Amino acid sequence: MMTSAEYFASLDDGRSIYFEGAHIEDLPGHPILGPAVAVVARCYDYFHSRNGESPLMTIARSSADLKARLPLLHHADLVAHVTYQSIMTLTTAAGRIGDARYAERVAKFVRYVQDRDLRVTECITDAKGDRSLPPGKQKDPDAYTRVVERRSDGVVIRGAKLHISGAALGHELMVIPTKAMKPGEEAYAIACAVPVNTPGVKIVNTSYAPRHKDARDFPISAKNNCPEGFVIFEDVFVPQERIFLDGEVQHAAVFAHSLGLWERLGGLSFLADEADQLVGFAQLIAEANGLARESHIREKISEMIIHATLVRAALEAAISNCSFGPDGAAYPDELFTNAGKYHGAANYNLMVRHLHDIAGGSVLTAPAIADLENNEVGPLVRKYMAGADGVDGEYRMRLFHAIRDLTADAYGGWKFVTNIQAGGGLYAQRIVTRRHYDLEGAKKKALAVAGMLDAQH
Numbered sequence: 001m002m003t004s005a006e007y008f009a010s011l012d013d014g015r016s017i018y019f020e021g022a023h024i025e026d027l028p029g030h031p032i033l034g035p036a037v038a039v040v041a042r043c044y045d046y047f048h049s050r051n052g053e054s055p056l057m058t059i060a061r062s063s064a065d066l067k068a069r070l071p072l073l074h075h076a077d078l079v080a081h082v083t084y085q086s087i088m089t090l091t092t093a094a095g096r097i098g099d100a101r102y103a104e105r106v107a108k109f110v111r112y113v114q115d116r117d118l119r120v121t122e123c124i125t126d127a128k129g130d131r132s133l134p135p136g137k138q139k140d141p142d143a144y145t146r147v148v149e150r151r152s153d154g155v156v157i158r159g160a161k162l163h164i165s166g167a168a169l170g171h172e173l174m175v176i177p178t179k180a181m182k183p184g185e186e187a188y189a190i191a192c193a194v195p196v197n198t199p200g201v202k203i204v205n206t207s208y209a210p211r212h213k214d215a216r217d218f219p220i221s222a223k224n225n226c227p228e229g230f231v232i233f234e235d236v237f238v239p240q241e242r243i244f245l246d247g248e249v250q251h252a253a254v255f256a257h258s259l260g261l262w263e264r265l266g267g268l269s270f271l272a273d274e275a276d277q278l279v280g281f282a283q284l285i286a287e288a289n290g291l292a293r294e295s296h297i298r299e300k301i302s303e304m305i306i307h308a309t310l311v312r313a314a315l316e317a318a319i320s321n322c323s324f325g326p327d328g329a330a331y332p333d334e335l336f337t338n339a340g341k342y343h344g345a346a347n348y349n350l351m352v353r354h355l356h357d358i359a360g361g362s363v364l365t366a367p368a369i370a371d372l373e374n375n376e377v378g379p380l381v382r383k384y385m386a387g388a389d390g391v392d393g394e395y396r397m398r399l400f401h402a403i404r405d406l407t408a409d410a411y412g413g414w415k416f417v418t419n420i421q422a423g424g425g426l427y428a429q430r431i432v433t434r435r436h437y438d439l440e441g442a443k444k445k446a447l448a449v450a451g452m453l454d455a456q457h
């Protein structure tokens, strides 16, 4: 397994990384991206210190295995998390496609990643141009990533994958089609693995990491941020052994469906924890404000508790009703995963509304922690920020800073959008939920209760 020092060294591989107009030469030393690199590095040391293989790099084979990974996933950084999802996606997709040649290449690539303890990021979302048109009818044929040249030893790809979490911090890019493809769209049915430092790969980053000097006012996002990459493939060569699909349009959607499943399970498990955190902050700030016994506050917190409990119930159901691929790999139940992720994400903003409603305006306007250290205003800020009897001003201020950071600042905005869009957006979760729900069974139940089973046609 890699240590943090080896991880830092591994990033010095000639990769082309950009941030806000500049080419980045020293990624670990960069003022915005560097701290995110350090988060990934700390996770390498954490797994290294456990003396053995990281369970996130191995295939889950039972419901208990899937469940045991959850606390580890929450402890792990985002890049380790998407590596786990990438390994599971490729394994799930290879099993579903059932082509021995591709299955062998996938297994070989997964072993390569496991043996070297590499990080893999998920490149699925294409630029997509005019959303109403399929890939082959776009004015710019590169709007979806495609094969532009075939060689005896591999293919050359061109295109861009957008919003890729942690792309610049990983070692390998798992490139897969973003949607189903039709006959005539063979060039777009390409799945492969590309090392980040391959000539022609360029990654333009964005980050919600706090830009303030004093991290104490950003207690969550200062420790927990990861850039998204706008990954450009400018005529990138991919050798045969790294190609997992090439032109078989009938299988293009299998990758998107497999990734969607694992991304949504990850999203659901985070939404379950986030829902508990929102409940916790709502109760803590209500107590600090002296309003925890007010009936309208209690009602809102009860509603938040019900939401948190149902999201967790969906997660439990998704895992305990897991299915198994031909090689014994366990994967979560599609219906519970998608319905749970949808419900958690669609109601997240309402839960944040309750929290903001309960907390009050100091979510935005609580003075900085450094103001407490000013001899003139510090004692006054502490005095006037005090709340219910015995609640110190600094304690209340720190709660407000945590709530703002989590829900009302750059990281909070990132969470709002990410909860809706990650894993393919709410629309995709509605489609998959509907596909796996027993609609015929529901119709039968309705007819039965109406005494109309005989009238069925």
Ligand SMILES: Cc1cc2nc3c(=O)[nH]c(=O)nc-3n(C[C@H](O)[C@H](O)[C@H](O)COP(=O)(O)OP(=O)(O)OC[C@H]3O[C@@H](n4cnc5c(N)ncnc54)[C@H](O)[C@@H]3O)c2cc1C
Pocket: 122, 123, 124, 125, 128, 131, 132, 133, 161, 162, 163, 164, 165, 166, 228, 414, 417, 418, 421, 422, 423, 424, 425, 427, 428
């Ligand atoms: C913070 C963050 C991290 C992400 N991480 C990753 C990642 O690691 N890897 C990755 O591959 N992707 C990632 N994504 C991308 C995410 O999966 C997409 O944002 C999502 O799939 C929506 O695609 P889009 O952004 O292109 O929006 P669009 O596809 O433009 O969707 C916008 C709206 O238009 C609707 N729409 C789009 N096309 C049609 C159509 N043809 N007909 C009807 N309605 C349509 C959609 O349903 C949606 O309501 C990430 C996104 C975010 C915000």
